[in-house]
Amino acid sequence: MTDRDRPQRRGLPFRRRSKPKLRKDDITIVDTKAARKAVVATAVGNAMEWFDFGIYSYLAVTMGKVFFPQLSGSAQLVYTFATFAIAFLVRPFGGWFFGRLGDRLGRKKILTVTLTMMAVATLCIGLIPSYASIGATASVLLLVTRLVQGFSTGGEYSGAMTFIAESTPDKKRGFLSSGLEVGTLVGYIAGSGLVTLLGYLLGPDRMLAWGWRIPFLVAAPIGLIGLYLRNHLEETPAFEAMEQAQDGRHKGMPLRMLLAAHRKALLIGVVMVFFYNVVDYMVLSYMPSHLTAVLGYGETKGLLLILIVMFIMIPIVLAMGFFSDKVGNKRVIQGGLAGLMVFSLPAFYLIGSGQNGYVFLGLMLLAVFLACFQGTMPSLLPALFFTEVRYGALAITYNLSASLFGGTTPLVMAWLIGRTGNRLVPAYFLIGTAVIGLVVATVWLTETSGRALRGSAPAVEEKREIPEILEEPEEALWWREEQARIEEQGDRPHA
Numbered sequence: 001m002t003d004r005d006r007p008q009r010r011g012l013p014f015r016r017r018s019k020p021k022l023r024k025d026d027i028t029i030v031d032t033k034a035a036r037k038a039v040v041a042t043a044v045g046n047a048m049e050w051f052d053f054g055i056y057s058y059l060a061v062t063m064g065k066v067f068f069p070q071l072s073g074s075a076q077l078v079y080t081f082a083t084f085a086i087a088f089l090v091r092p093f094g095g096w097f098f099g100r101l102g103d104r105l106g107r108k109k110i111l112t113v114t115l116t117m118m119a120v121a122t123l124c125i126g127l128i129p130s131y132a133s134i135g136a137t138a139s140v141l142l143l144v145t146r147l148v149q150g151f152s153t154g155g156e157y158s159g160a161m162t163f164i165a166e167s168t169p170d171k172k173r174g175f176l177s178s179g180l181e182v183g184t185l186v187g188y189i190a191g192s193g194l195v196t197l198l199g200y201l202l203g204p205d206r207m208l209a210w211g212w213r214i215p216f217l218v219a220a221p222i223g224l225i226g227l228y229l230r231n232h233l234e235e236t237p238a239f240e241a242m243e244q245a246q247d248g249r250h251k252g253m254p255l256r257m258l259l260a261a262h263r264k265a266l267l268i269g270v271v272m273v274f275f276y277n278v279v280d281y282m283v284l285s286y287m288p289s290h291l292t293a294v295l296g297y298g299e300t301k302g303l304l305l306i307l308i309v310m311f312i313m314i315p316i317v318l319a320m321g322f323f324s325d326k327v328g329n330k331r332v333i334q335g336g337l338a339g340l341m342v343f344s345l346p347a348f349y350l351i352g353s354g355q356n357g358y359v360f361l362g363l364m365l366l367a368v369f370l371a372c373f374q375g376t377m378p379s380l381l382p383a384l385f386f387t388e389v390r391y392g393a394l395a396i397t398y399n400l401s402a403s404l405f406g407g408t409t410p411l412v413m414a415w416l417i418g419r420t421g422n423r424l425v426p427a428y429f430l431i432g433t434a435v436i437g438l439v440v441a442t443v444w445l446t447e448t449s450g451r452a453l454r455g456s457a458p459a460v461e462e463k464r465e466i467p468e469i470l471e472e473p474e475e476a477l478w479w480r481e482e483q484a485r486i487e488e489q490g491d492r493p494h495a
Helices: 032-058 060-067 073-089 091-105 107-127 136-165 170-211 213-217 219-231 237-245 255-261 263-294 299-327 329-351 356-374 387-406 409-420 425-444 463-471 480-491
Strands: none
Touching: 032 060, 032 107, 032 136, 032 170, 032 219, 032 263, 060 073, 060 136, 060 170, 060 263, 073 091, 073 136, 073 263, 073 387, 073 409, 091 107, 091 136, 091 387, 107 136, 107 213, 107 219, 136 170, 136 387, 170 213, 170 299, 170 356, 213 219, 237 387, 255 263, 255 387, 263 299, 263 329, 263 356, 263 387, 263 409, 263 425, 299 329, 299 356, 329 356, 329 425, 409 425
């Protein structure tokens, strides 16, 4: 990128003033090609990350037989998903560790580290001997590698959301940021497609004997591709502006101060991530095993149905991101939550019918509402926080909620169905989740679509947009009153 192509922004003085002042040179002019490059490179890296993370869930039934052969039936599946869920326990620690580094050192550097860690850990899973070879040590090694995966993922997704949100113009943030979730879907599709293809070509016996290792072993070359792309990115304009404004003195905010000053945003973020992750992991991670272990579908058939659904979801996610720029991400999210409340039970009735067409229709109903969140969350969640704490605060919020509610969803569903024998338990779970999410989104969520990120001046695509922004500095710097309240809290003596 040449000097002429770099986003033009001088550092804003991030302090209160009696009257908002906005200069022409404060406004970022985003180079469209650079923004698209950032989206593509980050999304591709994210696809690599979620390919690595997703193949475990798609191989859950096989992994249970390899690493927990002493168990049988639903107990084996529960233990397999427990190993899946336990990686989420360390995600908040990874998020806080990498998030603080990302707020101090920059977004780009940390994203290369997290991707490398994930690729190495995934490769190691493919090299672990089976339980039949080394006994319980195999299960312990699997647990260790899952913990490394969880630690790296703690800094990955929140960092990717932060990077894209800070690299795109305000009026297109929703659409461009939805490309990150396209990367997630592509990663899941690649993982699901590879597992499905191997299952078809090798058959159950060879898949159990050695075929399950192949998806994990391809993690190394895939990780190298993602690493190359991320190394060729520029740092985000918002982070560079903050560094310039603070003369490079920003050292990050202690956890105690972060929790005190940004408590409301953190709580809103936890609830947003709560319902988002429950639906996400219900549809993309749990449903393949639900179709196989609960409904008696063939493993390959169940994966194939999910694979087709995810392909169809890609344009829907992009459409939801585009639509959020026009009507607001808050309204799109409210629509998705209301849809889940109404259609979750019908969807699971269709899925439980046993007829391929009805099963597919039920899965698509859930997928459409999930797409409402996938198309909006990558732009909404980073906008909850100010630039100086965005990576760290988002990492804590996202990973704490994902650990408590997202990664445990497959385990909880398998346990509840085993205890109650009721195949509609997932539908009731989704309805309850949607009710909580709709109340919080309606009452406390502030619309941020088309507006500057908290702590930053507006980011535009063309110079002709600048005069209109300068006419209304109060609206352009809409976050200043909130910042003033946070600063006042920080100035008060603490007990």
